[in-house]
Amino acid sequence: METSPPRCKRRLPSPEGGPDDSAAAARAAGLDSLPEELLENIVARLPLRDAVRTSAVSGSWSRRWESTPDLRHYWPRRSRPAAICAVLARYSCDVRRFCTWGIRAEAFPHIDEWLPLLAAKGVQCLTLSFWDYTDVNVEYYTLHPAIFACAQLTSLHLERCFLPTAPEGFAGFPNLTTLNLVYVGLPENGEKKLEAMIRMSPSLVSLELNNVEVTDDDFDDWIIQAPNLERLTIISDIDYGWEIRELPSIQEANINSEDYSIDRDFVKLLTCLAQVRQLEFLIPVDSCDDWEPVSTDGNALEGISCSFQKLRNLILHTNFYKASTILSTFGLLTRAPNLKHLEIEITDHENQSDEVDITFFDAMWTNSLFANLDFVSIKSATCWSNEMCFIEFVLSKARVLHEFYIYHDDTGSYSEPREKAINELAKYKRASPKAMVFFRDMEDTWLYP
Template identity: 40%
Template sequence: MAPHRLRKKPRVPDATAAPAPAAASDALLSLPPEVLDEILTRVDLRDAVRTSALSRAWRRRWESLPSLDIDIRCDPKDGQQALWTVDCILPRCSGRVRRFRIWLDKLSARRLDDWLLFLSRRGGVEDLELSPEHPYKFFSLHSTIFSWHRLISIDLFACHIPPLPLDFVGFPDLKVLSLCNVKLQQNGEYQLEKIIGTSPLLEDLVLSELCIGEDEDEFIEWEIQAPNLRHITICSNIDCGWNYAELPCLNSAVIDLWQYVGDLDFAKFFAGLVQVRKLNLSMPYAPVNGIKIPETLPCTFHNLKILKLFMHFRELPPIFSLFCFLRSAPNLVKLKIQICDGEEQKIEANGEFLNAQWTDGMCANLQILKMTGINWLPNEMSFMKIVLSKARLLHTLSISHDDDCSVSHVDPLHELVTYGKASSQAQVLFQGKET
């Protein structure tokens, strides 16, 4: 008798199983084209290209996107791959490139001019960000970008900026301009003035470590004209001749003039920021060339609510600058002081000295004083004490000491907690070491 053969049960499809890739892609294709475009533009560029493997219908789907973002951070080990990616994608995509962000290595820096010229033929981009992989490897920018009238954001780091073409008319839609560690031609001050002045929608301006021409001892005075500017950052170890026109919409500013450089008119410079609500100011060094810190500024910062200072209490100039600002900011609510130098103090600014600096109305609205990186030096203690004794609306004194501080916090902290306070709500909070 022949043996019975075992029959296998027919497999019942699992309703919970994931659909096959082809079925999933077909389901996606049933979506409206504008929804598919939105999906592909939201994913990473390389992921969008990889959808070509889903099915035949998806093989060239990404090439017909109405807009494309190219955002490539070059890995030194993968520079050739990044170069291949841009070279292959730009000619194949029929839509416009909205965002072009590249970290340039040696290979891609050589191809940059070709890429920018290709993008020019497409009408330019809206968001341009270029920086070399090494901060001291400068690249040269092609002047074709000055014809990109759709630009909304420009972020350039470590590059040579060419002269403006004669037919330059400005960037009518530009909102963000960030120039860090860039080099401009001789008389580049006029170039910056024109770029900023012909960008009527500019809201965010960053000028950091600019180099203009070859002679850093000579500069041409120029004016920042930006009626819609909301935020400005200026960081420089030289005076690049900047002055301000009226900035009625200015909300915040970060200013780091390393040594109150050159022949800078301290009062005139800050008068241009009078509308600001938040000010972050670095002033740890003594003035050079005999610049005198005024007792008060020629204007009053009525809108200033938050002031952050990067300073120390070892010498008089930073202390004078501190009181100069406190006299000029009657509506200040929050004051943060980050101590940047914990070495032994060179002068004594005791309570009697600081009390002589205090004027009526100073810190009348101050509610929060935050001191970070302190070393419990006598001058630091004297300042905290006078604020406790004078600020009637103060409710928080927050303290953290420097990571390398060798002085015990127990006795000075007890001294502050038990010190006489002008505000019954004032409390002293110790946050430990600065993080």
């Protein structure tokens, strides 16, 4: 005889005040018995959303997050702007870190509430990154002037917005160590206002000006002065007339402008950066087409005399299509006797108007050139004759070289076939018995150094 399986009895939910509630109350009481400092540390380590949710633990926890120091105000993309306002209004401690990315247009009315609240709460690290509106009909947001009332700032990162005009009596950011402006527009006469803001931030250690836009058609020369600055990045499509005064603490610099000012003094510029340990630099290219073969005209670094004794890592954006550009490139290389790491990215693919040979490079040889070089990479290589002569020259002179990476750009018809380049490379003598040459495609740059 078949028998039916016994039915499982459903467990009814505990009535209010039952065993489950008692257990929850016991757990909450156990938490409350911990030292206050430990409880604050627990809440401060939680993501902001979870920290706010601790309000549901018990009655004694309903407002704990509001008075927990060092709570990290990190807001992910698409966070509700009104929620940010509500949390900032309820939070009673100083805001150490506030960061939100991908701010959209619907949040604009609320940001005018954020910044006064953040200023009043002594915000120290502030990141405001707006959505990229380049493809839609939305203007960049102009920040509330309360940004200049954030006197306790130590780090400021702004992205895709406009700076307002600083109010009268603005005393600078005395504690600011890091300033990153990325696709930020400046107000009228903004270059001078930025100069003043940098000058009135005496603790500044790291400065990034990445595609900062001067909206005036006419702009004056302005000076970057920062006695404690160690890292400087200037990336821009347009040279807006900035100048560098003495930077006694500078260690790293990245100068990259696709359209340098016609009166830019590159010898003066690089002399101000002579003590850097790491340098990234776009070698200027003369736009004239009426070059004589192996002409020395147009060498932007002609006359440079300073020595880059501390330089260990060098990234150059350059090419080998004109003799003048090659001479400018070697103007740096021959003055960096302790260089260990060299990266070159080929720019402005165009016709090789000047053709040189290995004797042209041999004429620039010095005993200190490449003396300590152990790593080289060339990206976007076309493997035209001038590039190949440079590669041959380095391999024949670098006595302690370990690795040489060549990333071949085979996406266009202008590059030499890879088989031809590889066969040519096999013929080159190597001064270093440990030198290894790697021939890769450009798509492999993310896999290798």
